[in-house]
Amino acid sequence: MTVTPDPSKCPICGEPNQCSLSNPAAATQTCWCFTAEIAPEARERIPDDALNKACICPRCARGEPPAKL
Template sequence: MTHTLDSSKCPVCGEPNQCSLSNPATATQPCWCFSAEIAPEASEQIPDDALNKACICQRCARGELPTKS
């Protein structure tokens, strides 16, 4: 089974990531993540296939990662 990456969703939690680059209406504007500090524990959770391809959401970037069930 192949997984298609949705650049508008956080690859950590699956929620919308508010990425300006993935939205055609704002694609020419810098994304919020360009100037954000990403928590180390959040960076560790990004799947390899999503690195530099999809933003994580602001909640995950702050280190408020979803609980695994």
Template sequence: MSAPSDPTRCPLCGQSNQCTLADLSRAGQDCWCFTAQIDPAALERIPPQDLDRACLCPRCAQARPADAPN
């Protein structure tokens, strides 16, 4: 069994995810991700145990143009 996810950390890179929902001091504010375009490939890389437990950070969630090199 893995350790519980930290809801303030990105499950892909471990950096702050800047999630206003996880930050109790910013309660009542919408999270940046509510209006962001999230890269579907980034969502697929989230480990199963971290799904719906922690937001991606803006850098990991950033959608890449379809013609961008890998």
């Protein structure tokens, strides 16, 4: 069974990804990730079924570990 990723959640850590394209109120704005440098190790951690379907969050994009609760 294939689960479609939530476009508003980071597919790496599950936290909100701050994607403007997944937010109807901000969908006309450019997403932060369009101009961000994404760490190579972050790209490698994106699950195959989430590629091009959900943004990662800024923390994961920088290659940082998920926030501890």
